[in-house]
Amino acid sequence: xxxxxxxxxxxxxxxxxxxxxxxxxxxxxxxxxxxxxxxxxxxxxxxxxxxxxxxxxxxxxxxxxxxxxxxxxxxxxxxxxxxxxxxxxxxxxxxxxxxxxxxxxxxxxxxxxxxxxxxxxxxxxxxxxxxxxxxxxxxxxxxxxxxxxxxxxxxxxxxxxxxxxxxxxxxxxxxxxxxxxxxxxxxxxxxxxxxxxxxxxxxxxxxxxxxxxxxxxxxxxxxxxxxxxxxxxxxxxxxxxxxxxxxxxxxxxxxxxxxxxxxxxxxxxxxxxxxxxxxxxxxxxxxxxxxxxxxxxxxxxxxxxxxxxxxxxxxxxxxxxxxxxxxxxxxxxxxxxxxxxxxxxxxxxxxxxxxxxxxxxxxxxxxxxxxxxxxxxxxxxxxxxxxxxxxxxxxxxxxxxxxxxxxxxxxxxxxxxxxxxxxxxxxxxxxxxxxxxx
Amino acid sequence: xxxxxxxxxxxxxxxxxxxxxxxxxxxxxxxxxxxxxxxxxxxxxxxxxxxxxxxxxxxxxxxxxxxxxxxxxxxxxxxxxxxxxxxxxxxxxxxxxxxxxxxxxxxxxxxxxxxxxxxxxxxxxxxxxxxxxxxxxxxxxxxxxxxxxxxxxxxxxxxxxxxxxxxxxxxxxxxxxxxxxxxxxxxxxxxxxxxxxxxxxxxxxxxxxxxxxxxxxxxxxxxxxxxxxxxxxxxxxxxxxxxxxxxxxxxxxxxxxxxxxxxxxxxxxxxxxxxxxxxxxx
Ligand SMILES: Nc1ncnc2c1ncn2[C@@H]1O[C@H](COP(=O)(O)OP(=O)(O)OP(=O)(O)O)[C@@H](O)[C@H]1O
Ligand SMILES: [Mg+2]
Numbered sequence: 016x017x018x019x020x021x022x023x024x025x026x027x028x029x030x031x032x033x034x035x036x037x038x039x040x041x042x043x044x045x046x047x048x049x050x051x052x053x054x055x056x057x058x059x060x061x062x063x064x065x066x067x068x069x070x071x072x073x074x075x076x077x078x079x080x081x082x083x084x085x086x087x088x089x090x091x092x093x094x095x096x097x098x099x100x101x102x103x104x105x106x107x108x109x110x111x112x113x114x115x116x117x118x119x120x121x122x123x124x125x126x127x128x129x130x131x132x133x134x135x136x137x138x139x140x141x142x143x144x145x146x147x148x149x150x151x152x153x154x155x156x157x158x159x160x161x162x163x164x165x166x167x168x169x170x171x172x173x174x175x176x177x178x179x180x181x182x183x184x185x186x187x188x189x190x191x192x193x194x195x196x197x198x199x200x201x202x203x204x205x206x207x208x209x210x211x212x213x214x215x216x217x218x219x220x221x222x223x224x225x226x227x228x229x230x231x232x233x234x235x236x237x238x239x240x241x242x243x244x245x246x247x248x249x250x251x252x253x254x255x256x257x258x259x260x261x262x263x264x265x266x267x268x269x270x271x272x273x274x275x276x277x278x279x280x281x282x283x284x285x286x287x288x289x290x291x292x293x294x295x296x297x298x299x300x301x302x303x304x305x306x307x308x309x310x311x312x313x314x315x316x317x318x319x320x321x322x323x324x325x326x327x328x329x330x331x332x333x334x335x336x337x338x339x340x341x342x343x344x345x346x347x348x349x350x351x352x353x354x355x356x357x358x359x360x361x362x363x364x365x366x367x368x369x370x371x372x373x374x375x376x377x378x379x380x381x382x383x384x385x386x387x388x389x390x391x392x393x394x395x396x397x398x399x400x401x402x403x404x405x406x407x408x409x410x411x412x413x414x415x416x417x418x419x420x421x422x423x424x425x426x427x428x429x430x431x432x433x434x435x436x437x438x439x440x441x442x443x444x445x446x447x448x449x450x451x452x453x
Numbered sequence: 454x455x456x457x458x459x460x461x462x463x464x465x466x467x468x469x470x471x472x473x474x475x476x477x478x479x480x481x482x483x484x485x486x487x488x489x490x491x492x493x494x495x496x497x498x499x500x501x502x503x504x505x506x507x508x509x510x511x512x513x514x515x516x517x518x519x520x521x522x523x524x525x526x527x528x529x530x531x532x533x534x535x536x537x538x539x540x541x542x543x544x545x546x547x548x549x550x551x552x553x554x555x556x557x558x559x560x561x562x563x564x565x566x567x568x569x570x571x572x573x574x575x576x577x578x579x580x581x582x583x584x585x586x587x588x589x590x591x592x593x594x595x596x597x598x599x600x601x602x603x604x605x606x607x608x609x610x611x612x613x614x615x616x617x618x619x620x621x622x623x624x625x626x627x628x629x630x631x632x633x634x635x636x637x638x639x640x641x642x643x644x645x646x647x648x649x650x651x652x653x654x655x656x657x658x659x660x661x662x663x664x665x666x667x668x669x670x671x672x673x674x675x676x677x678x679x680x681x682x683x684x685x686x687x688x689x690x691x692x693x694x695x696x697x698x699x700x701x702x703x704x705x706x707x708x709x710x711x712x713x714x715x716x717x718x719x720x721x722x723x724x725x726x727x728x729x730x731x732x733x734x735x
Contacts, residue, residue: 097638121644121645121646126644129643130642132639134633134635136633136636138636138653140658
């Protein structure tokens with residue numbers, strides 16, 4: 016189907032792969048090959064993957080996208096033989112996964128293909144370090160060596176010092192970093208990730224996407240990444256395969272998918288991305304830059320604004336609830352008048368938008384305002400900010416959601432659940448004492 | 454009275470089958486008998502040979518180590534009461550009987566449960582057999598067991614084992630099947646062998662449930678002790694049976710109370726085993 020064979024041989028090649036669950040899988044495949052539809056063969060079984068063919072180049076991030084039940088998990092589990100395919104072949108390098116089993120298949124899993132799971136799948140009775148070293152343990156690497164390697168890998172994913180904790184003591188984002196460290200430790204060239212970030216909060220999720228992209232740039236892994244999130248697919252994917260009802264309906268770069276959708280189905284998917292209706296404030300927001308606590312007083316607010324080089328700041332209370340906005344001019348006046356209580360000069364306390372607000376509802380407000388729009392969660396807590404530039408970028412073809420946050424902003428890190436343990440890759444400069452204590 | 458229409462002689466068939474077993478497998482059952490007798494007598498000697506206070510100290514220390522000082526204190530009071538009621542020897546006989554039966558039941562039922570969890574076919578056989586064993590009135594086992602093994606503690610132990618197998622197999626199967634499938638998948642995805650996944654992932658994660666099954670085995674074994682007393686197993690069961698046949702109220706109360714104390718002790722100790730495992734897993 017897809018015959019881009021560049022000079023380097025593919026890391027992974029899937030040829031006419033079928034998977035049917037049910038009582039008569041072989042019959043169902045024969046019927047499907049004869050042109051019968053998924054519905055036609057339903058009495059013989061569920062056709063989860065139908066005639067999938069594609070190649071993944073070394074060092075590529077290949078994203079598989081599709082709605083729930085479209086067969087993504089089934090497809091990825093055929094790539095390392097967790098699910099035996101009904102028909103077709105999967106070549107990892109030169110080895111045909113569909114032809115081997117038992118010990119030889121385990122060898123491939125140890126040496127060539129590792130996996131990151133949606134719900135982390137860490138061993139709860141083992142420490143973080145032992146979890147990270149698990150793949151090496153199975154490979155038979157000695158204790159000293161694997162501990163050393165796992166420690167280094169935990170460092171890479173930003174979990175220095177957490178090795179002797181148990182997974183249950185970590186936040187979701189941190190647990191998934193352990194899952195990532197475990198997979199990276201195995202030093203396989205291919206990494207399978209089944210909705211690896213779907214269980215994470217939006218901001219942490221974006222952190223993880225960033226980190227994955229940068230790790231991939233450093234380590235050159237071949238990654239097959241499954242998601243049903245369009246933004247994630249667009250941000251991570253070198254190429255994207257769109258699945259529908261078990262079939263791959265299009266494979267292409269994000270740009271090709273956006274500009275040349277192959278079918279109406281893909282088009283409807285994509286229409287969602289360049290129309291601002293589907294993107295929400297929560298999906299494009301950035302970490303708010305200048306955040307001050309209401310109890311911090313005017314001078315502290317002034318200091319934060321100077322450090323952040325902004326002319327206004329978000330004011331929050333002890334519970335991180337958004338209380339309003341102060342501007343430098345008014346704070347200055349307050350200080351001159353020897354006052355300190357920020358409540359006197361709070362403005363636009365009602366201007367916060369919820370994370371669910373669609374982007375096109377933001378434009379009007381954004382134009383009227385010369386500070387970024389505060390974004391609050393359902394409890395009224397400040398979780399992010401949307402600047403005008405972010406909105407304009409989101410209007411373009413390529414969603415800005417993930418690009419926007421690449422501009423690492425020194426300052427407060429409101430909205431991050433594991434803010435106390437920011438890994439190096441997302442390190443923010445230590446903020447001054449002024450500002451919100453979050 | 455007699456059934457005129459038709460009569461299916463299931464009982465007769467069972468009897469002939471049993472006769473055949475006695476005739477042909479007698480040697481085997483002699484071996485079984487010798488094994489259990491040795492096992493039981495050895496353990497019984499360990500519990501009855503030392504002075505009673507030494508045994509109490511050891512049991513209380515065990516309770517302290519597994520649970521804490523409250524259970525240790527309770528155990529001391531309880532066992533002293535047993536001694537004071539002149540049931541010490543009987544209680545130790547019964548304890549030995551329960552322990553032998555439980556150990557053997559665990560050794561048989563846990564692997565059975567693991568096999569059932571791994572294979573649907575095995576499960577399809579094990580489940581109904583276990584249901585059968587558990588619902589058949591316990592007294593019924595005594596008949597073939599007596600014919601095969603004669604009078605004494607051994608038939609009591611064997612009947613107890615058969616009766617107590619079911620929860621061990623069932624809890625083990627349940628525990629292993631309810632281990633998070635994604636974690637098992639992770640083991641597979643990194644190339645671990647099925648045995649290794651069983652050893653490093655499934656059994657440790659199923660441990661709290663398996664322990665609950667072992668707790669059930671022990672409690673069921675204890676409940677069988679009284680019945681075993683009827684076939685000459687001795688111990689507290691023998692005392693209860695003697696009290697019943699002689700309508701001896703004081704003996705009945707004292708031996709019955711001793712059973713209760715032993716039951717509470719065993720339950721708390723084994724329950725804490727399953728909980729302490731859970732804590733490690735958390
Ligand atoms: N073990 C199984 N037995 C029977 N049917 C299955 C099995 N696993 C998956 N299916 C079916 O195959 C189809 C594809 O499922 P799959 O889990 O691959 O979808 P998915 O794209 O990963 O969806 P989601 O986004 O919900 O994870 C579904 O219709 C599902 O019901
Ligand atoms: Mg899935």
